[in-house]
Amino acid sequence: MSVVARIQNLVVQYGRFTALNGLTCDIPEGATGLLGPNGAGKTTLLKTLLGFVKPASGTGEVLGIDIRTGDRAIRQKIGLMPEQDCHIPGMSAVSFVAYAGELAGMPPEQALRRAHEVLEYCGLGEARYRNVETYSTGMKQRIKLAQALVHGPKLLLLDEPTNGLDPAGREDMLELVRSVSHGKGVNVLVSSHVLPDIERVCDRVIVIMGGQLRAAGTIKDLKRIEGHPVDVELREVSPEFVKTMRERGANVELLKFTTYRVQLPGLPEEVARNVIEGALKSRAQVRGLTLAERSLEEAFLDAVAPLPTPAPSLAPTA
Numbered sequence: 001m002s003v004v005a006r007i008q009n010l011v012v013q014y015g016r017f018t019a020l021n022g023l024t025c026d027i028p029e030g031a032t033g034l035l036g037p038n039g040a041g042k043t044t045l046l047k048t049l050l051g052f053v054k055p056a057s058g059t060g061e062v063l064g065i066d067i068r069t070g071d072r073a074i075r076q077k078i079g080l081m082p083e084q085d086c087h088i089p090g091m092s093a094v095s096f097v098a099y100a101g102e103l104a105g106m107p108p109e110q111a112l113r114r115a116h117e118v119l120e121y122c123g124l125g126e127a128r129y130r131n132v133e134t135y136s137t138g139m140k141q142r143i144k145l146a147q148a149l150v151h152g153p154k155l156l157l158l159d160e161p162t163n164g165l166d167p168a169g170r171e172d173m174l175e176l177v178r179s180v181s182h183g184k185g186v187n188v189l190v191s192s193h194v195l196p197d198i199e200r201v202c203d204r205v206i207v208i209m210g211g212q213l214r215a216a217g218t219i220k221d222l223k224r225i226e227g228h229p230v231d232v233e234l235r236e237v238s239p240e241f242v243k244t245m246r247e248r249g250a251n252v253e254l255l256k257f258t259t260y261r262v263q264l265p266g267l268p269e270e271v272a273r274n275v276i277e278g279a280l281k282s283r284a285q286v287r288g289l290t291l292a293e294r295s296l297e298e299a300f301l302d303a304v305a306p307l308p309t310p311a312p313s314l315a316p317t318a
């Protein structure tokens with residue numbers, strides 16, 4: 001797995017409050033979701049990657065550049081779509097986006113040309129000469145994306161990109177982010193509380209809590225259930241199937257309607273074969289057979305569950 005950013009033992013403090021508490025994680029190439037409950041440190045991590053916030057200790061590299069010293073070089077290669085509105089009052093969309101390009105180091109003419117292109121790409125072509133203050137919430141979200149993309153970043157950081165959007169606007173924004181990451185090959189890190197959004201756009205997630213890493217990996221792996229149980233949908237409820245599978249050493253539970261979850265030792269293919277044999281023997285008709293998985297929400301809740309507290313050590317007796 002290639003990485004776009006790597007951070008180790010990162011500590012970030014606001015006064016005496018520690019927001020990132022020894023965070024170590026890799027941000028892989030592709031589309032990654034950054035998950036965590038309120039106050040977990042997600043925005044702080046994004047700001048630290050951009051060099052806006054300096055770590056008290058620890059190390060970090062983004063696209064091969066040290067986050068402690070290379071903030072200007074980093075900002076030329078990263079785009080940030082912040083959670084809050086970031087337009088400048090009184091400016092038209094095209095002037096604002098071109099200005100964002102210049103701030104990222106582009107020559108004015110090139111910035112203006114790119115501003116027209118990205119506004120078109122973000123669906124704001126017709127509204128580009130309008131004052132941004134007159135934009136709807138959905139349009140304001142799009143212009144935040146346009147200003148983040150104007151300088152052709154290699155990594156795009158998105159902080160709650162679907163905030164405040166209605167269902168149609170949300171769909172459009174997710175489609176845009178997906179096309180940026182999967183069609184244009186831009187690496188993206190998306191911070192969001194909306195797990196279905198993350199599932200739509202990302203292949204991997206990083207879960208943080210209390211400024212520390214709680215889980216990281218592909219969404220597929222995080223949803224996997226230990227022991228590879230399979231879900232078997234039968235044509236009808238079959239006590240005979242349950243009996244047969246139990247005789248074969250399986251753990252069987254009725255999940256819903258006519259679907260059973262079956263757990264047996266062995267690889268998923270072996271378990272599937274065993275289930276088919278059991279169904280044939282018990283004359284149960286199989287309608288579907290899938291590897292059981294939990295929802296991303298279940299995996300997330302598991303990752304952020306309170307950590308077990310170590311047992312108190314016994315005081316030595318005199």
Ligand SMILES: Nc1ncnc2c1ncn2[C@@H]1O[C@H](COP(=O)(O)OP(=O)(O)OP(=O)(O)O)[C@@H](O)[C@H]1O
Pocket residue numbers: 014017018019036037038039040041042043044045
């Ligand atoms: N400028 C600041 N001064 C003091 N504390 C801050 C500052 N910015 C953030 N914090 C605190 O640091 C912690 C992490 O904040 P951060 O905004 O990174 O969390 P988050 O995971 O993005 O939260 P949310 O999901 O609510 O946006 C929070 O407890 C927050 O109150």
